[in-house]
Amino acid sequence: MGNGTRFIMSQGDITRKDNSICFRKGNKNTYMPVEATKELYLLNEVNLNTKFLDFAAKAGIVIHFFNYYGYYSGTFYPKEYLISGNLTIKQSEAFIKNRIHIAKAFVKGIGINIYEVVYHYYKHDKKETKEFLDWIKKDFMDVLDKTNDIKQILFIEGQVWMKFYDNFKYFLPEDFLMNKRVKRPPDNPMNAMISFGNSILYARTISQIYHTHLNQSISFLHEPSEGRFSLSLDLSEVFKPAIVYKTIFELVNNKKIQVSKHFERKLNYCLLNEAGKKVFIPALEERFNSVFEHAKLKRKVSYEAAIKYDGYKLIKYIFEGKDFAPFSLKEMM
Known part of the structure; x- marks a missing residue:
């Protein structure tokens, strides 16, 4: 998707690989450059850890989680940088x-x-x-x-x-x-x-x-x-x-x-x-x-x-x- 928006529809694992986001489904890896990613939509069960969340936070990436029914569950976003x-x-x-x-x-x-x-x-x-x-x-x-x-x-x-x-x-x-x-x-x-x-x-x-x-x-x-x-x-x-x-x-x-x-x-x-x-x-x-x-x-x-x-x-x-x-x-x- 354009404008730095990425959708993940399958079950799998998401990790950091060097300066990229790696999504692993079965034996297949898909890489997303971090500098070209602003938002991640996780539309299925995806495994990730705090190490990845820290990486995402430093890169300014917002992550939205959805449940099985396609409902919004919650958002992880970096520390708010525009506080007034x-x-x-x-x-x-x-x-x-x-x-x-x-x-x-x-x-x-x-x-x-x-x-x-x-x-x-x-x-x-x-x-x-x-x-x-x-x-x-x-x-x-x-x-x-x-x-x-x-x-x-x-x-x-x-x-x-x-x-x-x-x-x-x-x-x-x-x-x-x-x-x-x-x-x-x-x-x-x-x-x-x-x-x-x-x-x-x-x-x-x-x-x-x-x-x-x-x-x-x-x-x-x-x-x-x-x-x-x-x-x-x-x-x-x-x-x-x-x-x-x-x-x-x-x-x-x-x-x-x-x-x-x-x-x-x-x-x-x-x-x-x-x-x-x-x-x-x-x-x-x-x-x-x-x-x-x-x-x-x-x-x-x-x-x-x-x-x-x-x-x-x-x-x-x-x-x-x-x-x-x-x-x-x-x-x-």
């Missing part, structure tokens, strides 16, 4: 004084990006989506503007996702529809892809925030108590429609991913198999690395860089009071 006590204090103050404003900005961003994704299909003769699009423009935005209660904001966010899922039937083939969003474990091919894609996006967001001065544990939409990296949950939500769902829809509608070939089914769950991951991961990476002309910055920006840019926008809001509006597909020229 002043920003942490200001971030805490923003949570106390301006949490509602920031949380509403995130949910509004989710709605705008879902609208843009579905509008693409409306333009291509999927006129059944009009009712949902009209709801986002009017009812969703009106109710969100009027509320000042965090539970109500979260309820509104849940509504827009549920209505989004309900509109899949208008532009996806029948074998990729789902009755409802089921996460742990996913119960059908669509839920399997959403869960896996969201996990990778969340891990990528952790890596991007690591390169800012923001405190990962102080979030605004999600409760800070939900997890160590709850701010990454906030920032990643806005990017799900643009990165995860657009990738899924293109793979499904272009028949690049198929129910019969790319999924493993057991009694109560469904997962991408290794062949499925070999299709899904490169498509998702291509989306992360693809660039667009940013209307405000007046230059080309990748989706991955846009995540970190949202972190900087949040810092600007916290320090300077500049209005915070997260990533929007409307920013693309």
Whole structure:
């Protein structure tokens, strides 16, 4: 993968070999130059030791661990090198004084990006989506503007996702529809892809925030108590429609991913198999690395860089009071 991102999908051992990372599977060794590696995604059972972790830490490599079901388990990253006590204090103050404003900005961003994704299909003769699009423009935005209660904001966010899922039937083939969003474990091919894609996006967001001065544990939409990296949950939500769902829809509608070939089914769950991951991961990476002309910055920006840019926008809001509006597909020229 480009941009220093490496995925390991098989069981094996990972060690240091001179100035390279060595992944051993059976009798075969694969070498990755350390200077060209920024992130490792371990998607299977991989053996490593503290000696390797020390090597990775000194090289500035972030390592994300996933369990058998494709869920994010945790992250090892080097000692934080961008620590700002002043920003942490200001971030805490923003949570106390301006949490509602920031949380509403995130949910509004989710709605705008879902609208843009579905509008693409409306333009291509999927006129059944009009009712949902009209709801986002009017009812969703009106109710969100009027509320000042965090539970109500979260309820509104849940509504827009549920209505989004309900509109899949208008532009996806029948074998990729789902009755409802089921996460742990996913119960059908669509839920399997959403869960896996969201996990990778969340891990990528952790890596991007690591390169800012923001405190990962102080979030605004999600409760800070939900997890160590709850701010990454906030920032990643806005990017799900643009990165995860657009990738899924293109793979499904272009028949690049198929129910019969790319999924493993057991009694109560469904997962991408290794062949499925070999299709899904490169498509998702291509989306992360693809660039667009940013209307405000007046230059080309990748989706991955846009995540970190949202972190900087949040810092600007916290320090300077500049209005915070997260990533929007409307920013693309």
